[in-house]
Amino acid sequence: MVLAKVVAIGLAIFQFLILLDGGLVRDVLADRQGVEAAVLDMDTEGADVDDIVEVLGRKDRLLGTLQAHEVTVAPALVESAWRLAE
Numbered sequence: 001m002v003l004a005k006v007v008a009i010g011l012a013i014f015q016f017l018i019l020l021d022g023g024l025v026r027d028v029l030a031d032r033q034g035v036e037a038a039v040l041d042m043d044t045e046g047a048d049v050d051d052i053v054e055v056l057g058r059k060d061r062l063l064g065t066l067q068a069h070e071v072t073v074a075p076a077l078v079e080s081a082w083r084l085a086e
Contacts, residue, residue: 016071017078031075040064 016035019026028037042064044052055062 015078015082017074017081025069028069028071029074029078030071031073031078033073035071035073037069037071038066039069040066 014035015031017029025039040062044064047065051065052063053066
């Protein structure tokens with residue numbers, strides 16, 4: 001389970017929860033509509049070379065396979081997880 005809060009200038013904080021099972025992303029839960037998610041799998045062993053992408057930041061460079069991931073709106077579950085984490 002991964003918890004994250006995102007704050008954008010001028011926007012409210014939104015929270016999300018990533019459900020992992022055996023290292024696999026099972027679901028991404030958010031506390032509201034309009035949240036988008038993508039998963040970068042950095043374990044490229046056995047991946048098709050054509051599927052590996054390079055994601056560049058200002059100082060960072062990540063390699064992996066990238067997939068958009070559906071987001072489930074589940075505010076009660078996300079809020080409950082955050083209460084336990086804080």
